[in-house]
Amino acid sequence: MKRLLTGLTMAxxxxxxxxxxxAADSYPERPIGVAVSYGAGGATDFQARIVTMVAGNEDLLxxxxxxxxxxxxxxxVGWNWLATQADxxxxxxxxxxxxxFIAQSIKGGVKYSTDSFEPIANWGSDPAVFVVGKDxxxxxxxxxxxxxxxxxxxxxxxxxxxxxxxxxAALQIEKACDCKMAYIPTKGGGAAAMKAVIAGDVxxxxxxxxxxxxxxxxxxxxxxxVADLERNxxxxxxxxxxxxxxxxxxxxSVNFRGLMVPKGTDPAIIETLAAKVPAMFENARVAKRMKxxxxxxxxxxxxxxxxxxxxxxxxxEELLKGL
Amino acid sequence: xxxxxxxxxxxxxxxLAIAVVVAWLSFTQEPVEAFxxxxxxxxxxxxxxxxxxxxxxxxxxxxxGGISSTVALxxxxxxxxxxxxxxxxxxxxxxxxxxxxxxLTIYTIYDPVPLSSxxxxxxxxxxxxxxxxxxxxxxxxxxxxxxxxxMFF
Amino acid sequence: MEFLGYxxxxxxxxxxxxLLGGTVGGxxxxxxxxxxPTMAVALLIPFTFQLSPTHGLILLGAAYTSTVAGGAxxxxxxxIPGAPANIATALDGHEMAKQxxxxxxLHLSFLASGIGGVIGVMLLIFLTPxxxxxxxxxxPSHLFxxxxxxxxxxxxxxxxxxxxxxxxxxxxxxxATIGYDDNYGVPRFIFSDALTGGIHxxxxxxxxxxxxxxxxxxxxxxxxxxIEQVTVTKHKLSSSFRExxxxxxALSIGTVIGSIIGLIPGVGGQIAGLVAYDQTRKFSPHxxxxxxxxxxxVIAAESANNAMVGPSLVPLLTLSIPGSPxxxxxxxxxxxxxxxxxxxxxxxxxxxxxxFINSMLLGQILMVVFGIWIAAxxxxxxxxxxxxxxxxxxxxxxxxxxxxxQSMGDVxxxxxxxxxxxxxxxxxxxxxxxxxxxxxxxxxxDNFILGSRIADATDGSMIYFFGGTFNLVLVALVLxxxxxxxxxxxxxxxxxxxxxxxxx
Numbered sequence: 016m017k018r019l020l021t022g023l024t025m026a027x028x029x030x031x032x033x034x035x036x037x038a039a040d041s042y043p044e045r046p047i048g049v050a051v052s053y054g055a056g057g058a059t060d061f062q063a064r065i066v067t068m069v070a071g072n073e074d075l076l077x078x079x080x081x082x083x084x085x086x087x088x089x090x091x092v093g094w095n096w097l098a099t100q101a102d103x104x105x106x107x108x109x110x111x112x113x114x115x116f117i118a119q120s121i122k123g124g125v126k127y128s129t130d131s132f133e134p135i136a137n138w139g140s141d142p143a144v145f146v147v148g149k150d151x152x153x154x155x156x157x158x159x160x161x162x163x164x165x166x167x168x169x170x171x172x173x174x175x176x177x178x179x180x181x182x183x184a185a186l187q188i189e190k191a192c193d194c195k196m197a198y199i200p201t202k203g204g205g206a207a208a209m210k211a212v213i214a215g216d217v218x219x220x221x222x223x224x225x226x227x228x229x230x231x232x233x234x235x236x237x238x239x240x241v242a243d244l245e246r247n248x249x250x251x252x253x254x255x256x257x258x259x260x261x262x263x264x265x266x267x268s269v270n271f272r273g274l275m276v277p278k279g280t281d282p283a284i285i286e287t288l289a290a291k292v293p294a295m296f297e298n299a300r301v302a303k304r305m306k307x308x309x310x311x312x313x314x315x316x317x318x319x320x321x322x323x324x325x326x327x328x329x330x331x332e333e334l335l336k337g338l
Numbered sequence: 339x340x341x342x343x344x345x346x347x348x349x350x351x352x353x354l355a356i357a358v359v360v361a362w363l364s365f366t367q368e369p370v371e372a373f374x375x376x377x378x379x380x381x382x383x384x385x386x387x388x389x390x391x392x393x394x395x396x397x398x399x400x401x402x403g404g405i406s407s408t409v410a411l412x413x414x415x416x417x418x419x420x421x422x423x424x425x426x427x428x429x430x431x432x433x434x435x436x437x438x439x440x441x442l443t444i445y446t447i448y449d450p451v452p453l454s455s456x457x458x459x460x461x462x463x464x465x466x467x468x469x470x471x472x473x474x475x476x477x478x479x480x481x482x483x484x485x486x487x488x489m490f491f
Numbered sequence: 492m493e494f495l496g497y498x499x500x501x502x503x504x505x506x507x508x509x510l511l512g513g514t515v516g517g518x519x520x521x522x523x524x525x526x527x528p529t530m531a532v533a534l535l536i537p538f539t540f541q542l543s544p545t546h547g548l549i550l551l552g553a554a555y556t557s558t559v560a561g562g563a564x565x566x567x568x569x570x571i572p573g574a575p576a577n578i579a580t581a582l583d584g585h586e587m588a589k590q591x592x593x594x595x596x597l598h599l600s601f602l603a604s605g606i607g608g609v610i611g612v613m614l615l616i617f618l619t620p621x622x623x624x625x626x627x628x629x630x631p632s633h634l635f636x637x638x639x640x641x642x643x644x645x646x647x648x649x650x651x652x653x654x655x656x657x658x659x660x661x662x663x664x665x666x667a668t669i670g671y672d673d674n675y676g677v678p679r680f681i682f683s684d685a686l687t688g689g690i691h692x693x694x695x696x697x698x699x700x701x702x703x704x705x706x707x708x709x710x711x712x713x714x715x716x717x718i719e720q721v722t723v724t725k726h727k728l729s730s731s732f733r734e735x736x737x738x739x740x741a742l743s744i745g746t747v748i749g750s751i752i753g754l755i756p757g758v759g760g761q762i763a764g765l766v767a768y769d770q771t772r773k774f775s776p777h778x779x780x781x782x783x784x785x786x787x788x789v790i791a792a793e794s795a796n797n798a799m800v801g802p803s804l805v806p807l808l809t810l811s812i813p814g815s816p817x818x819x820x821x822x823x824x825x826x827x828x829x830x831x832x833x834x835x836x837x838x839x840x841x842x843x844x845x846x847f848i849n850s851m852l853l854g855q856i857l858m859v860v861f862g863i864w865i866a867a868x869x870x871x872x873x874x875x876x877x878x879x880x881x882x883x884x885x886x887x888x889x890x891x892x893x894x895x896x897q898s899m900g901d902v903x904x905x906x907x908x909x910x911x912x913x914x915x916x917x918x919x920x921x922x923x924x925x926x927x928x929x930x931x932x933x934x935x936x937d938n939f940i941l942g943s944r945i946a947d948a949t950d951g952s953m954i955y956f957f958g959g960t961f962n963l964v965l966v967a968l969v970l971x972x973x974x975x976x977x978x979x980x981x982x983x984x985x986x987x988x989x990x991x992x993x994x995x
Contacts, residue, residue, distance in 0.1 A: 048484065048897065055533045056819020064533075065827060068540060081484065082533075083897045085688060088671030092688040095671075096898075100684065124676060171948045177676055197948030202673045202937045206819060210756060210812045214627040216945060229826075233811045233833020304540070307829030349918045353658065360665055363680065372677040375936040376668045383661040390654050399652070402919035409710045416709035417910070420885055424906050428889065429899060437889070441882040448713045448878035469883060473890070481520075481534065483894050486902075 039283035042105055043078040049274065050101065050109045052093025052116075054086040057204045058141065058223055058310070059272055063110045065304045066138045066296050075295045076288075080108075089176035089200075090115050091125050098127035103277040105284035108135065113271040113324065118178040118331050129324050130278065133285050136292040137273035137315035137323070139305070142243035142266070143184035144227045144254065146212055146236045147219045156240045156260035159219065163194040170196040171217040173208040178335075181208070181221040184242040184268035186334060191262040212236060223270065224250065225309045242268045250309060267330050271313070273320060289317035343397045345404035350387075350394035357387040419443050432488035434478070438470045493837075494616050497845035501853055506549050509542070510850050513553030514857045520554070521561020524701070525891025527574040527693055528558040529816040536824050544828035544840075548847040551824050553854035555817060556800055560604040560858050563793055567596045568872050569884050571701040571891065575692055575761040576799075578926055579768035579792035581700055586784030591723045593870030598731035599738075599786050600793045601862035606735070607746045607794030608855040611801030614750055615808075616848060622802060623809040626754050631942035632956045634758065636965035638935035641762055643972040644769045645924040646980070652919045653980040659920045663928020666690050667936070674940045685900030692761075694892035694901040695908055695929055699922040701888045702909020708881040723871055728863060734786065741787040744771045745794030753799025756806050756814035761930050765923065767795035773975075801851070808832050808844065 049067060053059045060082065067080035085093035094116050097109040111132065120128040147153045153162065163170045174181030177200045185198045199217055201207040205226050212220035213235045221242075222230075228250045230236045238254050241247060244266045246256055257264035274292060276285060295301070296314045305312050315323065361380035364373050393399045419440055427436035442462060451458035477483045500506060513535075520531035535554050539547030562573025567584035580600060587596040614622065629637070645660030646653055669680045670689025681687055735742070748767040752758060771791035772781045781788050804821070806814040811832040813819035825832055828843075836844055875883075892905040912922055946955035956962060 046482070046484075054816060054819070055529055056813060056816060056821075056823055061823040061826065064536065064823070068537060079482075081482070083484075085896050085898075087688050088673050088676050091671050091676055095687055100900075119676065122676075124678070169948055171945055177674075197944070199941065199944045199948070200674065201941060206813055210627075210806075210810075211941075213810055213812065214630065216630045229811055229831045229833070232831050234835070235810060235833070300540075304827045308823075308826035309831070346918055349915065353662075357661075360680070367679070369675065369677060371940075372672045372675040372679065375939065376665070376679065379661065379664045379668065379932075383658075383665060386654060386658040386661055390658050393654065399919065402652075402917050405914065405917050408712070412712035413706050413709045416881065417706065420705075420906065423885070424889060424902055428902070433890070433893075437886045441886060444882040444885070445878045448709065448881065449876075450713055465879060469879075469886075473886070476523075477890065477894075483526075484897050485890060486893055486899060 039105075039281050039287065042284050042287055043076055045106065046079045046081055047076065047105070048081055048083050048107050050083045050085050050093055050097050050107065052085055052087075052090035052097075052110065052112070053204055055082075055084050057086075057206070058225060059110055059112060060084060061308065062139055062272060062305065062310050065308070065310075066301050068304075069298045069300060070295055072295075072298075075291055075298070089119070089179055091119055094119075094131075095126050097277055098131040101277050103279040105276065105280050105288070108274050108276050108288075111271075111273055111275045112179070114183050114267060114327050114331055115176075115179045115270070117324065117327050118183060118335060121328075121331055121335050122178055129328055132275040133278060133280060134317055134320035134324065135274040135276060135285070135288045136296065136317055137271055137313060137320050138296045139272045139310060140313035141180075141223045141225055141270040141272070141311060142241050142247065143180050143221050143268045143270065144224050144238050144242065144251070145184075145188075145219065145240040145257075146209070146222050146227050146230070146238050148212055148215055149235055149237060151218070151237060153219065153239065154237070156255075156257065156262060159239065160192045160194060160262070163192060163196050167195040168197050170219065172196050172198050173201055173211040173217040173220040174198060174222070175205045175208050176200045176202070180268045180270040181205075183331070183334065184221050184264065187242065187264040187268060188257065188262055190334075191257070191264050209236075224311065228309050242266070247311065249311060265330075267327065267334065271315075271320075271323065273315070285317075342404060343394070343399075346394040346399040346402075347391075350391040350399070354384075354387040354391045357383040415447050416444055419447070428486040428488070430488045433485035434470055434474055436488070437473070438466055441469060442466045493841070494845045494849060497842060498849055500545060500842065500846040501549065501849050506546060506846070506850075509546055509550045510553045510853060511857065513550040513850075514557045514854050515861055517554035517557030517854075518561040518564070518858060518861060521558035521573050522564040523891070524565055524569070524571040524573065524697055524887045525693060525894045526558075527895075528555060528562070528576075529574075529820055530895070531558040532817055532820045532824070536820065536827075539824055540827065544830055544843050545846050547824065547828060548843060549850040551821060552847045552850040553857070555821065556608055556797070556851050556854040557858040559797055559800055560601060560608070560793070560862065562796075563600045563604065563789075564597065564862075564869065567600060567789070568593060568869060569701065569887070570704045571884065571888065572696050575696065575926070575930060576764050576796035577792070578696065578700070578923060579764040580789055580796075582768065582782055582792075582923060583785050583788030584792075585704075586782070587786070587789070588870065588873050590784055591873060592726070592784065593723060593873050594726040594866045595724075595731060595734075595786070596789055597866035597870060598726060598728065598863055599735060600789050601859045601866070602731060602735045603738075603742060603745065603790040603794040604797040604862075605855050605859035606742060607749055608797035608800055608858075609852060610746050611750055611753065611798040612848060612852045612855065613801070615801035615804060619805055619809055622754055622805045626756055626806045626814065627810070628961065629755050631938040631945065632962055633965060634755070635935060635938040635942055635956070636962060636969060637755065637758060638931045638938065640965065640969050640972060641766065641927065641931045642935065643969055643976065644766065645927055646976045647773070648765065648769050648921075648924045648927060653976070655919045656921065656924045659915070659922075660924040660928040663925040663930075664932040664935075665928075666695070666925075667929050667932025673933075673937065683900075683903075685898075685903050688896070688898070688900070690904055690908075690929065691895055691901055692926075692930060693895045694905040696926060697888045697891050698905035698907070698909035699912045699926060701884050702906060703913040703916055703922070705881045705885050705888070706910070706913040708877050711877060713878075723874055725867065726870075731863075735790070738787060738790050740774060741771045741790040742794050744774065745791040746798040749795030749798030750802045752795075753802040754805060754814070756812060758934060762927065763795040763799045764792040765927055767791045773979075797855070808836055 070080040101107040364376040423440040562577035566572040566577040566581035570585040745767040752763040
């Protein structure tokens with residue numbers, strides 16, 4: 016609620032200030048950078064490059080957007096940089112990954128929280144899925160739970176890092192089945208975690224729906240469950256949700272991706288971006304490329320994102336309390 | 339003690355001091371798991387630094403001629419320009435303007451042609467403009483790579 | 492031989508123009524300091540949005556091959572390695588350029604790149620299914636031992652002093668731990684905001700190699716007589732061919748090592764050049780000449796880093812797992828065109844994938860032709876007066892380190908590392924082992940922690956790290972390498988006259 020109010024006040028002040036702010040009138044005058052907290056070629060980087068590719072169109076921002084990769088420590092390096100070092104003049108945006116950055120800020124040791132950033136719009140949602148190798152003995156979530164109950168702490172489970180969506184999903188599954196697994200974070204994002212599953216280094220893994228879908232198409236893995244409220248009809252209509260499999264896991268681990276700016280950016284600029292960026296995401300060419308790459312889209316406006324951030328903050332605080 | 343021996347002893351002791359600080363930090367910082375690897379490294383680091391310091395003190399270190407005062411005096415002005423360029427000018431003036439000034443200053447400092455020669459100045463300024471012009475055309479216009487920004491560009 | 496059937500596609504006018512453009516553009520991008528192959532390919536991806544999948548991949552394939560070789564140009568002429576792959580090239584290549592042999596160094600570098608590269612792509616064409624299994628066989632414990640094996644090379648790499656070589660390596664290993672720890676998210680040794688992201692390899696490379704070079708030029712002062720005018724010798728192409736033909740040892744060591752290392756996911760091509768350089772030196776009868784402008788060093792390093800290009804794509808094309816950062820970017824390039832890599836890629840999209848591979852093959856050849864064509868004029872850079880050279884390298888170094896992640900912090904790190912390295916070099920330390928430590932530190936630590944975590948949940952560390960033939964073979968190699976270093980070190984010490992004061 017508090018954040019909603021802040022958003023509202025901001026919107027109001029922007030109306031009054033807009034006339035005076037000449038910098039905001041002509042914005043943007045030069046290309047805009049987007050800091051991605053993961054390496055080139057990762058899912059976030061790849062999607063950020065697609066959704067921003069039409070920014071230069073005259074009816075959209077009229078200036079191109081370029082990507083800056085600032086990878087490290089599961090995203091902490093990039094978001095720390097955006098919160099403390101980036102200019103808040105509207106020419107540096109960042110890509111957010113929820114729940115990653117919220118969970119990390121709750122665990123502490125970083126210089127950012129939801130209050131350090133102003134969301135612009137959301138472009139995608141990528142649920143976490145449970146994968147096993149193609150020759151695995153497990154054929155359903157029930158098999159997995161049965162094994163984990165019999166062998167506490169022996170079920171090795173790869174994921175893309177600590178306190179990222181995959182880890183949250185693993186924690187929720189553990190809580191729901193009341194069993195203990197060995198979550199093994201890999202460096203190098205989802206690709207490294209997937210490699211560990213395919214190569215048999217680990218027994219199972221949690222990964223992005225988009226990457227897992229591709230790996231299944233290639234015949235390398237089986238997908239046993241989706242950590243979301245509904246099945247994904249577009250890509251994986253045959254895979255049950257965790258709820259269907261009898262595990263009380265909601266959509267807290269779904270990886271939302273979108274754009275944000277550092278706190279202190281001119282409200283008028285935030286308004287301009289919040290109005291134009293969703294239109295950029297809706298562009299037909301963007302949608303076509305995203306679909307071709309197997310990346311589910313979910314476009315949300317600034318107000319919707321503010322609400323989503325606040326909800327996630329609450330559920331994650333609850334989930335991570337005991338750790 | 340010969341001068342080479344003293345020259346070799348100073349860096350050896352500096353490296354040893356760094357190694358000790360690294361080891362101390364590795365063994366005192368929390369959490370332990372995150373500092374396990376630094377601990378392993380720092381043990382080797384300190385050991386090797388001790389061995390190296392012993393060789394320097396005993397006069398066994400022979401490789402490398404050290405830095406003579408002439409060399410130091412020659413390097414100093416260029417180094418100062420480089421430091422000013424990187425830590426001050428690049429973000430105040432912008433990359434291309436500060437780069438041009440740096441280029442011209444370094445060229446002027448180290449150019450054997452006397453400062454009184456008009457031809458020398460023409461050549462230096464033209465070279466600077468051509469070099470920075472090519473950089474600008476290639477990086478800013480063609481590739482659209484971002485460079486440090488300041489007052490200018 | 493299926494790939495032969497798709498050669499026609501590459502020779503269509505548009506496709507061939509793209510191939511040519513990709514090769515030439517890739518060479519220029521690769522030669523630009525700070526633009527590693529990964530970044531260069533990422534920069535080109537937006538251009539492929541407008542193209543058909545086949546055309547887009549021709550551009551990317553040609554660019555990938557030629558950026559790797561392009562890095563050799565700046566490594567040889569300016570001593571700024573374009574990417575970690577070109578470090579070893581700089582060691583001897585730049586010495587050759589300083590002696591006026593730049594054209595010869597460039598000829599050899601491009602010919603060796605071409606030969607290594609074509610063999611690498613041939614491996615990709617003929618042995619992909621076999622190699623895919625081999626790539627998966629490397630688990631965390633094996634990668635850990637591989638990294639340790641690399642660490643054991645440190646003592647013998649480009650250093651006149653054994654203890655200082657090892658110490659340089661240790662400094663590099665320590666530098667690798669700076670920044671937010673990737674596994675626990677804990678800050679380590681962060682003394683300044685510029686260090687929160689750790690020390691990025693590209694700015695470090697530029698600083699450690701280019702800045703001491705610049706200061707060396709400053710050291711000559713503004714004295715007309717001290718400014719030596721190098722005579723750049725014209726080099727006949729035919730004699731380069733003859734020299735390459737005689738360098739079977741360096742070529743084969745480079746190609747074999749490059750192909751094997753390129754295949755291992757995660758290790759990638761970063762160390763292929765350095766390992767090949769080191770091994771070639773060990774087997775060479777002219778050990779002492781390495782580091783003073785010995786052509787064998789350039790040939791080994793360049794054949795290795797281009798041989799790795801083909802095999803590094805095997806895990807990507809068969810398993811959809813990118814084995815290197817560049818492969819990850821290429822994966823993005825495939826995905827936006829709706830092409831999903833995987834085991835049956837060759838059946839589902841044969842025209843796309845074979846054209847892609849063919850373009851890499853032809854790209855290698857075009858790259859050699861174009862590279863040799865520019866070699867003679869490029870080598871004349873060595874004749875530029877010292878002040879111009881120093882100023883230009885300094886500005887390119889700043890540009891290069893900044894453009895990696897648009898961060899002034901990286902530029903500060905670059906300059907400070909470079910200045911420190913200059914002083915250290917004056918006392919017998921060297922940059923190559925330090926860089927190797929910096930690269931291997933991450934690989935060793937990550938796989939050690941990953942392996943320990945798996946081991947804790949399964950059989951325990953002893954069984955996990957020492958069980959199985961593969962682990963034992965690697966451990967034996969590590970021990971053998973350590974033993975070799977000690978023995979050869981003793982031999983060098985005995986041979987060294989006691990009163991040498993190697994004035995550098």
